[in-house]
Amino acid sequence: MRQAAIISAFGHLLLVAVGYFGIPALREEPLLSERVIIVEMVAITEERNLPQTVIDDTEPEEPKTAEQPPPPPPEPPEPEPEVVTLPEPEPELAAEPEPEPVETVSLPKEVKRPRGKPKPKPKPDPFADVLKSVEELEKKRQTREPDDDAKTTPPDIDPIEQALAQANTPFSDSIPLSMSEIDNIRYQIQRNWSLPAGARDAQNMVVTLRIQLNPDGTVTGVSVLNESRMRSDPFFRAMAESTVRAVLKTDRIKNLSPEKYDLWRDMRINFDPREMFS
């Protein structure tokens, strides 16, 4: 009886142990060479699908960054020092302080005729980000340093992805341009885009360009898709022309993968300054 109980207890323990640790592999076949597959749910275009060639020399980083140090914000009024310096109208100074001519501000039309009660709640100023106030200028002056991110950050390519891509990601030209490739194009054009500072209603001015490229990346054609508005709206025209200039100034988009020429020979570029004003 006791023996039976012991056997039973042992049996149960064994059962629990097996349940917990599993049955030891009896036929210890060497497993297929292990490979970790990272599965990430992303939209197809967000997947990196870079041919190795592109990855390596991503950005011959244009020297521009160096020659354009974070522009000091324009002098905020400093009344205290009664140093009576003249307004320093020397052109150099003015040139670089990026008086951000400001992104203009264009005000939502409705504001124009406020009629009626003042809105109960002043909504957050959509331009607060771009427009400066005295305090901000001062604050910025102290803290601003490294430069504006987005503008100068090259498309980020992190080492892991790079390794993965080099290792064994199959490259397929049937997949749309990858994030990095799009970043690459975006970055090259964006750094040449100078908004007409001060355009009104800039938040309503999304300009769509169609651009055509040669296999070597040279821009062969640029056209504004919403052209009719160019004729009727001088602000929009100024904005649209600035985008065309950005593309023309870019002249040749570098680091494109030739295998995907079909994907970038003809593209639409949406210039949308809204984010800059919100």
Add this chain to the structure above:
Amino acid sequence: MEPRKRNQTRASIPFRAVVAGFAGIAVVLMALAWPAPARAITEIDITRGNVEPLPIAVSDLAGRSEVERNLGADIAEVVAADLERSGLFRPIDRRAFQQKPEDMQVMPRFVDWRQINAQALVTGNLTSQPDDQIKAEFRLWDVFAEKHMVGMALSTPRENWRRVAHLIADAIYRRLTGEKGYFDTRIVYIAETGPADKRIKRLAIMDQDGANHRFLTDGQHLVLTPRFSPTLQEITYLSYFDNKPRVYIYNIDTGKQEVLGDFPGMTFAPRFSPDGNKVIMSLATDGNSDIYVMDLRTREARRLTHHPAIETGPSYSPDESEIIFESDRSGRQQIYIMNADGGDVRRISFGEGRYATPVWSPRGDWIAFTKSLKGTFYIGVIRPDGSGERLVAKGFLTEGPTWAPNGRVIMFFRETRGSDGGGRVRLFSVDFTGMNEREVITPTDASDPAWSPLIP
């Protein structure tokens, strides 16, 4: 029965066939219309750009004689200076230019200009005409698009050459920003000289860039708060003529001045309505100030506010439907808005400190004001609905904002304390975004600037 049935069958067969036919066609059409292996066109969004001044090359106007060339160079210099002062453009040093003005009569060599990074290029020429007239032509080019953007020819007496330059700068500004220019304008202000206890204040006028300065009054009587008519070359201001503070109107072209209405009390803080037909101001009687409007054609005055508090500093909205003003009815000076007939008064400023001298921008979207808080003065802007308040300039004493006619730039005056106690009062301009503050050079101390409309 039978025939009918047959009929039915007969009818139903073609119907089915038709349906089948249509279906077949539809399938074929769909197959044709379906975008081939569906390759979406690549779309890229660009949401950030630079807000740097636009590099622009302003070439001298070409001329055939030495005199023409000199004047052409002078005009180009004024154009470049105007553009530069706006903060939106960066004129490129002309020493970098590779093409001479004379070589660009037909079409510039754009490669040369791209090389020095010019995004826009101004070319032109100047010819002398009979009767000491000059004719200036200019063209604005988009260097990267290799496109002509705007061109203009202006004829004028030679001594008017600065105006020609301002008009050219306005045309360029307008074409490249979409916004009206403001270079062909003037400033009136109060020129101050002498020690603090014996200050002489004279009405003075100059071009927006400081040129053509002259005094309009001789300083015998104290003058204050000049304001430009938005339509005419007229100024309204407060003068202590015969020690009676009254609102006057002064015509710049004729030099004629007249008192505006004979009120029992003191009138002050005058300002024109946007159509130039009315003057709105404060009238103080028995220690109480209220706002009145006077129609300049009928000389009839109408009272708009009825409140025991002090109401002053009125300014019309560009469409004249509303008026902003300051009032201390809440205990502290704040900005209020009311309908043009004086009804529906609402307060729009709720910040700390005191708010004064509200001025509605000609563009209508912002109101400039003076704010004093803890011993410091600020110039700020706020939307007519009370939102978006931002302070754009500050100082020991900053006051008297006035708008450029395009509603982009604010001019004001600032007093700085000297170490010996004597202050220095000067005019400054700043973009309403708070960028690009500059001193406006005046020969003497200066206060209370008023910006003219574009000169007709």
